[in-house]
Amino acid sequence: MVKERVTVIDIAHAAGVSKSTVSLVLQGSSLVNEATRAKVNAAIRDLGYVYNRGAANLRQAKSKIIGIVVNDLTNSFFAELAVGVDAVVQSAGFVQFLANTGEKIERQREVVASMREHGVSGLIVSPARGTEVADLAPLVDSGIPVVLVVRDIAGADVSSLISDNHAGAMAAVRHLIERGHQRIAFLGGFPDTAVFEARMRGYRDALIEAGMPTSESLIIGSAPSRAGGVTAVEQAMMLADRPTAALCFNDAVAFGVCDGLRARRLEPGVDFAVIGFDDVIEAKTAVPALTTVSVDPQGMGQRAAELLLKQIKAGKVEPEAIVGSVRLVVRQSCGAAVERKREALA
Amino acid sequence: MVKERVTVIDIAHAAGVSKSTVSLVLQGSSLVNEATRAKVNAAIRDLGYVYNRGAANLRQAKSKIIGIVVNDLTNSFFAELAVGVDAVVQSAGFVQFLANTGEKIERQREVVASMREHGVSGLIVSPARGTEVADLAPLVDSGIPVVLVVRDIAGADVSSLISDNHAGAMAAVRHLIERGHQRIAFLGGFPDTAVFEARMRGYRDALIEAGMPTSESLIIGSAPSRAGGVTAVEQAMMLADRPTAALCFNDAVAFGVCDGLRARRLEPGVDFAVIGFDDVIEAKTAVPALTTVSVDPQGMGQRAAELLLKQIKAGKVEPEAIVGSVRLVVRQSCGAAVERKREALA
DNA sequence: TGACGAAATTGGAACGTTCCAATTATGAAA
DNA sequence: TTTCATAATTGGAACGTTCCAATTTCGTCA
Numbered sequence: 001m002v003k004e005r006v007t008v009i010d011i012a013h014a015a016g017v018s019k020s021t022v023s024l025v026l027q028g029s030s031l032v033n034e035a036t037r038a039k040v041n042a043a044i045r046d047l048g049y050v051y052n053r054g055a056a057n058l059r060q061a062k063s064k065i066i067g068i069v070v071n072d073l074t075n076s077f078f079a080e081l082a083v084g085v086d087a088v089v090q091s092a093g094f095v096q097f098l099a100n101t102g103e104k105i106e107r108q109r110e111v112v113a114s115m116r117e118h119g120v121s122g123l124i125v126s127p128a129r130g131t132e133v134a135d136l137a138p139l140v141d142s143g144i145p146v147v148l149v150v151r152d153i154a155g156a157d158v159s160s161l162i163s164d165n166h167a168g169a170m171a172a173v174r175h176l177i178e179r180g181h182q183r184i185a186f187l188g189g190f191p192d193t194a195v196f197e198a199r200m201r202g203y204r205d206a207l208i209e210a211g212m213p214t215s216e217s218l219i220i221g222s223a224p225s226r227a228g229g230v231t232a233v234e235q236a237m238m239l240a241d242r243p244t245a246a247l248c249f250n251d252a253v254a255f256g257v258c259d260g261l262r263a264r265r266l267e268p269g270v271d272f273a274v275i276g277f278d279d280v281i282e283a284k285t286a287v288p289a290l291t292t293v294s295v296d297p298q299g300m301g302q303r304a305a306e307l308l309l310k311q312i313k314a315g316k317v318e319p320e321a322i323v324g325s326v327r328l329v330v331r332q333s334c335g336a337a338v339e340r341k342r343e344a345l346a
Numbered sequence: 347m348v349k350e351r352v353t354v355i356d357i358a359h360a361a362g363v364s365k366s367t368v369s370l371v372l373q374g375s376s377l378v379n380e381a382t383r384a385k386v387n388a389a390i391r392d393l394g395y396v397y398n399r400g401a402a403n404l405r406q407a408k409s410k411i412i413g414i415v416v417n418d419l420t421n422s423f424f425a426e427l428a429v430g431v432d433a434v435v436q437s438a439g440f441v442q443f444l445a446n447t448g449e450k451i452e453r454q455r456e457v458v459a460s461m462r463e464h465g466v467s468g469l470i471v472s473p474a475r476g477t478e479v480a481d482l483a484p485l486v487d488s489g490i491p492v493v494l495v496v497r498d499i500a501g502a503d504v505s506s507l508i509s510d511n512h513a514g515a516m517a518a519v520r521h522l523i524e525r526g527h528q529r530i531a532f533l534g535g536f537p538d539t540a541v542f543e544a545r546m547r548g549y550r551d552a553l554i555e556a557g558m559p560t561s562e563s564l565i566i567g568s569a570p571s572r573a574g575g576v577t578a579v580e581q582a583m584m585l586a587d588r589p590t591a592a593l594c595f596n597d598a599v600a601f602g603v604c605d606g607l608r609a610r611r612l613e614p615g616v617d618f619a620v621i622g623f624d625d626v627i628e629a630k631t632a633v634p635a636l637t638t639v640s641v642d643p644q645g646m647g648q649r650a651a652e653l654l655l656k657q658i659k660a661g662k663v664e665p666e667a668i669v670g671s672v673r674l675v676v677r678q679s680c681g682a683a684v685e686r687k688r689e690a691l692a
Numbered sequence: 693t694g695a696c697g698a699a700a701t702t703g704g705a706a707c708g709t710t711c712c713a714a715t716t717a718t719g720a721a722a
Numbered sequence: 723t724t725t726c727a728t729a730a731t732t733g734g735a736a737c738g739t740t741c742c743a744a745t746t747t748c749g750t751c752a
Binding site: 366 | 729730731732733734736737738739
């Protein structure tokens with residue numbers, strides 16, 4: 001059971017060449033003769049050699065590792081984001097460190113430090129709630145490429161890739177207004193986040209644009225989860241004049257809102273219109289299918305990874321702020337189908 | 347912008363000691379005088395030193411990295427499993443490589459190879475569908491600790507941590523039988539997997555135990571996803587004598603079954619009893635709350651990580667097969683509440 | 693046959709750490 | 723003082739690779 005590591009030198013001996021030649025073969029150099037290449041490869045197979053990337057990195061001072069730190073992997077939006085990143089990162093021959101911070105700044109600090117110690121060549125970060133510029137400063141100053149996703153941090157001198165939350169929310173609310181809704185709520189999410197802020201502004205601006213009144217009482221925050229959606233809609237239904245429709249902070253909240261509605265014997269998409277945000281995979285198959293603002297988390301992860309790899313390859317870091325376009329996907333939960341039916345009957 | 351890496355030698359110069367002393371400080375040795383320790387730490391702060399774990403690993407031949415490869419991160423069961431692993435791994439000062447195989451053996455082979463090259467000290471694997479002993483052989487032979495989770499592979503000489511699928515399924519079906527159901531279906535999942543096999547056997551054994559007939563037509567496979575659940579239940583409702591209850595392959599399928607039921611104007615938990623498997627977080631908050639066999643994916647991830655770390659620490663690999671206990675969590679979707687109400691009225 | 697450029701191969705230094713054996717400093721006992 | 727044990731510090735080798743400059747081999751042409 002004594003596992004002696006087999007090294008490039010062992011291969012060299014076995015193949016009757018020098019370690020330098022073996023190294024050349026390993027990196028697929030065209031300098032080496034076809035016959036020797038074959039000999040070396042045979043030796044590699046025979047001895048069961050496994051490349052030591054750590055040693056190589058040490059010499060080359062560049063790793064094939066990128067880090068991704070997300071604030072809540074339990075949320076399927078972020079899980080999908082991670083698979084998007086994973087897909088492109090794997091194809092590029094990289095491997096990813098994945099860490100979950102659970103919204104804890106301290107954890108985030110630790111994992112980022114740990115990743116730097118491991119020599120990641122780049123980092124994709126969906127920052128924990130409350131992350132400040134100062135938290136990222138040491139990382140950014142070190143010169144390693146960083147791209148922020150989902151949540152931007154004002155003043156941080158790094159690339160970011162966020163979706164157009166304002167435009168998406170406006171589109172959703174416009175749609176609700178067109179369907180004739182007069183009292184539209186904005187449900188869920190933590191009010192102290194940039195994403196909430198942007199979506200809520202879009203909601204408000206759409207109302208203003210239509211000359212409709214805005215009311216603070218119709219904006220109800222909650223945890224951005226399914227459970228949060230349940231409590232938010234309960235609160236909304238306590239109001240003196242209840243809303244008839246809602247734009248939700250995200251899809252998880254929207255599902256919770258549907259749950260809460262059903263608990264009150266109200267059928268989402270019939271008695272009450274609900275629109276989500278993000279378009280997670282389940283949105284399509286849920287009943288009723290969720291009308292939502294499509295953000296395509298996997299695609300976002302892919303774009304983020306591509307941006308990061310580009311920066312790693314380029315060597316110099318030229319911050320770039322991308323806002324991903326977004327589109328309203330009309331399905332059943334906003335009652336559009338019902339409206340259409342009614343129109344057809346009329 | 348020219349970032350010169352600061353090394354242990356730079357620190358040594360700045361603090362007026364030797365690199366060996368700095369190294370001692372770094373690893374918290376008690377051999378070093380308090381005063382010099384302070385000097386060194388000050389220098390570390392001043393120069394913004396970051397430890398190079400790669401170099402250390404090279405010398406020590408052991409890394410603080412573990413790998414986790416899952417077959418489908420998009421499925422929230424596995425996402426939660428990953429966060430469970432992450433939590434304990436982080437606390438132990440390790441960092442995790444996370445790779446998603448998307449059920450593709452080839453991908454799995456690649457990522458496992460890549461992780462070995464990066465020198466992971468251990469690996470947690472939820473194998474892709476169709477993984478065979480031979481696929482794992484090179485990994486296992488290398489002597490690095492491996493623990494299989496969720497899906498076991500017969501004949502593989504490694505530790506495994508799977509839940510008691512057979513007992514869980516039996517408990518669920520017994521419950522359905524007690525509630526008076528006569529025609530109970532088993533819906534969803536790929537029939538060629540060990541997990542399907544175990545759960546299906548549990549389902550069948552419970553029927554046999556009760557002296558009830560078993561019928562092939564009531565066992566309907568599908569993709570283990572929400573969409574798969576929809577199609578499975580549609581197929582079930584085409585049957586001549588429809589089932590009145592179903593045990594589903596997993597929670598995702600169960601949600602899909604609820605969706606499909608509603609699409610036919612049937613209320614899950616009232617008109618039809620459904621039980622899931624896994625107990626993902628949404629099971630509790632869904633409406634109706636899902637009765638399910640609780641597997642606690644996060645806890646499973648934690649246990650797997652603990653087992654792996656134990657083996658890494660022990661040095662020698664003593665394969666250990668753990669089957670995690672499982673319990674039926676009765677909520678609303680199986681119609682228990684309704685039954686009780688009926689009993690109370692009677 | 694010699695010379696020459698191109699192709700192929702090579703030894704050694706370097707990457708940043710840890711470990712070992714050896715050295716030096718410190719303080720207490722003689 | 724000297725002596726000794728103990729505490730603290732240290733230089734150098736080693737880990738497995740890559741890179742560079744240098745060398746050897748080869749085929750071709752004069």
